[in-house]
Every structure is written in structure tokens, then in C-alpha cells.
Amino acid sequence: MIRPSLSGREALPTRFAAADLPVRDCVELAAGLASYARRHRIARVEVSGPPAIGDLIEEFGFDEVRFVEAHQGPAVDIAAVPRTWRCGQRGLRCLSDQLAGAAKVPSGADATLSTLAGGSVMQFARHNRLGDALGIVTGLEHYCRDNAVASAAVTGSPILAEVVEVLACERVSYVPSPSEAIAGDAIFARSSWSVPWLDRFNHAVTDTFGGRARHRVPPLPLRQVPPPSGQEDVVYCQLDARSSTAPPRDFARRLLSQVAAHSEVRVLGGPDTPAYLGQDLTYVRAELHEMVARLLSCRFFVGCDSGLGHLAGCLGVPGLIVSTDDFETTWSFFRGYASLSVIPLSAAEVLLP
Structure with a gap:
């Protein structure tokens, strides 16, 4: 069940395997799959997963979606697709784009090898605020861990150095004056606004260098947790x-x-x-x-x-x-x-x- 892409890719996925999602997410997924099929003019897509999805498809009359217990061919793992926005029609359009993008998202053992060279330095001139620094350092650290990149570094604003010092990074460091650097701002600019903040840079690096993307990137722990001083009112x-x-x-x-x-x-x-x-x-x-x-x-x-x-x-x-x-x-x-x-x-x- 593959269909020629309307957006330039070779094929769009039509089989999806959902993880054990809570009912609220099942509602979003069922509606999102129906919207995805209509938007890309696919007669029907099929999904497996929690039985609640099948009940919801029947209850809402989503004729474009068929629930199956097992697929006859390979299916896209919904756990490898960013979460829906849960925000009405704009959210459904976003999920539709993400499902279409799954045609080129590798998962598991099929992930392409990263081309990011160990020891590479990314320079940031524009993305130099605290929120940017948290996303950059966290996303890059998880990318390096997941793709066996031994080390990488960032340079630019002092806040990047502070975040690297505060968070428990194993593979990301700060370099004040590198001899060569990759334009990190250009990579950051490719990130999608449809994913959580900590995921954004991780996906942007994956889009640039290949490899495996992390979804639901967890925050990095502190390098040194401050001693407890009691809760202040x-x-x-x-x-x-x-x-x-x-x-x-x-x-x-x-x-x-x-x-x-x-x-x-x-x-x-x-x-x-x-x-x-x-x-x-x-x-x-x-x-x-x-x-x-x-x-x-x-x-x-x-x-x-x-x-x-x-x-x-x-x-x-x-x-x-x-x-x-x-x-x-x-x-x-x-x-x-x-x-x-x-x-x-x-x-x-x-x-x-």
C-alpha cells in the first residue's frame, strides 16, 4: 500500500503501527490519519495499535482509515513520528505533513549513518538566547549519543558555554575560538516549529547530516545538582x-x-x-x-x-x-x-x- 507522492517524494506511507497510546492520543491519531488521507488523496490508510483506535474510527465514521490487527507489509512506527499538536485543523495539517515525512524518516536498524564528523564545531551568532542554547546543546548531545558521534562542540554566545557547563554533557563541549566551524544558525533555521523545543535542533541536525532522529528528547540532567536548601514560599x-x-x-x-x-x-x-x-x-x-x-x-x-x-x-x-x-x-x-x-x-x- 504505497502511493506516488504529491510532494516530490517517491512514495507516501499508507500503513501505520501505533504504540500503546492513551485514548486522547488515539482520538488525535484517528482524526489525523483521516485528514492525512484526504489531503494527499489516498483512498484508504490502515493502522494497527490499541483497539480504542478501531472503536474511534467506527464511532467518528472515518472511512479513509481502516483498523487492522496486523499488517500484510511493513508499516511506519507511529512512535517514530512526532506527536500531534492537539490544536484543531492546524494541528491536523501538521500531523499530515509529519506522516508524509515518515516516507523519508528511517527507523530502527534502517537508519542511515550520520555524516557529522567527530569533533565538528557549530557556530551560532543569531541563536544566542537561553532557550536557544538549551535546545541546541540538548538536541546535539542526544544526536551524538544516538548516532555514535564521539564528540561535537558549539561556539558563539557565552550562554552556550554556561549551558554546556551546567548540563551533564558527555559529548558536547564549548570552544571559544575554533579554527573552523559549521554554520549552526543555518542548521537551526531548518528546524520545524511543529515539534517540541528540545526536539527541534535534534531533527534539524538529522535533516542536515542524516542518522537517527530522537523524538520526545528528554531534558539533560544537571552536571551538579545544588544541595537542597528547603522549599521557599x-x-x-x-x-x-x-x-x-x-x-x-x-x-x-x-x-x-x-x-x-x-x-x-x-x-x-x-x-x-x-x-x-x-x-x-x-x-x-x-x-x-x-x-x-x-x-x-x-x-x-x-x-x-x-x-x-x-x-x-x-x-x-x-x-x-x-x-x-x-x-x-x-x-x-x-x-x-x-x-x-x-x-x-x-x-x-x-x-x-
Whole structure:
């Protein structure tokens, strides 16, 4: 069951084998497969996996999808395909593209060998923020481990050096002045906005050098966990005026007021933040090591789409991310962090007096 591609590839997959997914994911997968078949004008695709998928296909009347207990030929492993966005029609289009891309995604023993030479250095001039650095270092470290690349290095912004120092990297190092370097920014630019933040660079490197892509890239552990100092009754809020996703001032003030009714509030932000939010708040500036210790000991974290939000997610800090931009994009970036919840600004407005 293969079909000539409408997008330039030799064939599109029509057989899919799903892992033991929860029912919510089965709903998304059934709808996504039907959308995929319609979009690419495939008469029918087949899927195996949890029996709930078959029940849902029948319940929703997805004539384009057939549930089977076993396939007659090779099938694409759904566990090797990025998760759906769970966000309406845009999410279904995204999943459709991912399933079509599975025609060229190797899995298991069929993965092509990586062409990334050991010891290569990637230079970053544009992607030099904390969130970028966390994704770059984490994605590259997992890529090297999964593809037997002995070592790789990054260079550019000092934040890259700090992240390499803080995270327990075995194969990725920081080089201040390399003699030769690969343009890392060009690789990063190829990454898809449809996958979680930590997955993005891992997939971009795979697209460039081949090899095996990691899906659901786990955060790297800390090189040295700060000694426990007890939990502080503190909520850290990151609403930086310099952020492109900072909420309106009036909303931010009301949100901080509500949080302050339950715990002490300390605001993380750049030098422009006091002028943005007011001088009557407690502001904190800290280096990365200290910020890690503070986040690990705090009660809660509240922020917008920012590097500190990604850091909180990597550390497993419970928190809330308020999306002030495109909710689907923010959610897709943060959905890999089990400890964080993402809500749109409009929903947060309802909760405030």
C-alpha cells in the first residue's frame, strides 16, 4: 500500500503501527490519519495499535482509515513520528505533513549513518538566547549519543558555554575560538516549529547530516545538582519587558497581584523590567547557576514564552506559561515539559478580577 507522492517524494506511507497510546492520543491519531488521507488523496490508510483506535474510527465514521490487527507489509512506527499538536485543523495539517515525512524518516536498524564528523564545531551568532542554547546543546548531545558521534562542540554566545557547563554533557563541549566551524544558525533555521523545543535542533541536525532522529528528547540532567536548601514560599515570575512575548502591563500587574495574595513574588527580568512593571516589586538578576538553584527551591513559576520558561521545564519546576502570541506555537514548544501548563492570554484574563 504505497502511493506516488504529491510532494516530490517517491512514495507516501499508507500503513501505520501505533504504540500503546492513551485514548486522547488515539482520538488525535484517528482524526489525523483521516485528514492525512484526504489531503494527499489516498483512498484508504490502515493502522494497527490499541483497539480504542478501531472503536474511534467506527464511532467518528472515518472511512479513509481502516483498523487492522496486523499488517500484510511493513508499516511506519507511529512512535517514530512526532506527536500531534492537539490544536484543531492546524494541528491536523501538521500531523499530515509529519506522516508524509515518515516516507523519508528511517527507523530502527534502517537508519542511515550520520555524516557529522567527530569533533565538528557549530557556530551560532543569531541563536544566542537561553532557550536557544538549551535546545541546541540538548538536541546535539542526544544526536551524538544516538548516532555514535564521539564528540561535537558549539561556539558563539557565552550562554552556550554556561549551558554546556551546567548540563551533564558527555559529548558536547564549548570552544571559544575554533579554527573552523559549521554554520549552526543555518542548521537551526531548518528546524520545524511543529515539534517540541528540545526536539527541534535534534531533527534539524538529522535533516542536515542524516542518522537517527530522537523524538520526545528528554531534558539533560544537571552536571551538579545544588544541595537542597528547603522549599521557599516564593513564586518566581518571568515577565521581561525585553521579551517579544511579554504580556500587556495592566495584565501583568493584575496577575502579580493575584499571585502575591498567596506567596511572596519575585520577578525575574532584564534591566528594563522595573520601568515596565513598576518599582514596588522585588526583582532578581542572577547567573545561570544561581538561577537553577532558585528555581529548584521555589514554590511555583509563572512566565511567558522565554528561555527561563524552558529552563523551568527542563528542571521539572511546576509552573504556568501564559501565551501572549500564537497559542499553538507556544504550546508546541512547551508541550514536552510535564511540569508546565500553557494557557492563552484570553483564558488567563477570565481568571483575573
